[in-house]
Amino acid sequence: MSPSKIPESQLFTVLPAELTSAVTQIEQAKSWQDKYRHIMLLGKQLPALTDEFKQDNAQVKGCESQAWLYHHQKNDQHFYLADSDARIVKGLIAILLVATQGKTTEQISQFEVTDYFDRLGLSGQLSPSRTNGLNALAEAIKRYAKESVT
Template sequence: MATYTLYETTQLMTQISATNTPESQLFISLPAELSTAVTQIEQAKNWQEKYRHIMLLGKQLPTLADEFKQADAQVKGCESQAWLYHHQHNGQHFYLADSDARIVKGLIAILLVATQGKTTEQISQFEVTQYFDTLGLSGQLSPSRTNGLNALAEAIKRHAKESVT
């Protein structure tokens, strides 16, 4: 699959139109800087620093073009609006996601770092609570954010499971 910078991905995501479904070339491995940002969250010493890194991470995730913010792609269970698209290629699962809330967008990016390019088996074994414990985020998020995060993780798992033929 092609590799694009964050800028190129953002440009592609805002230029494609007509079908209201992102083209398959947009479903790519995430740039290394997103993984680095998640590592910074894990290493942050306090909640304020972690929160700041989550917000910055949300800024790094490309924005979906408005035509892709469709009701059928909306994740149910999130207090904020969040959209998720899935594409499977060579047994690996790729996702595009966005939210209207920057903190949620940062949390989405954290989930994508953990699941992008993984197999169905790897995604089915992914435990969001354990992952967020490792990052030092459990107990820091409001109940509504936690519910939304779980809804996003379940949607990722559901897409991977449903794509198995």
């Protein structure tokens, strides 16, 4: 549930095409420095949540930085709003959202964050705490999708 008076149908939408193309740029970048720069830029492109959304019950536990995640289901599609106080985490969130936004419960349940980050060339580049936070976010996305059908 969102704390805002804005209708959920206006909050939870398909991501802009720029985010998808930015993830493609990360995949095509040759060096870790280029990938990191693209992740940071991607974090700037993800819309910030207003303070009313930065509530304790929306915080993802397991992240070193603060991260908030909201879920909404429309028909069999799942949509998320997310933010972080750290730009790198915000960029990583955007990468996760590109892979899961608007997907079905089945598609999200089959999503493997490790395989996805391997394909993007990011595995092994993130600190253990960032990797743990990333996994916590991916698991929260999967949990929200699964709980909405049970």
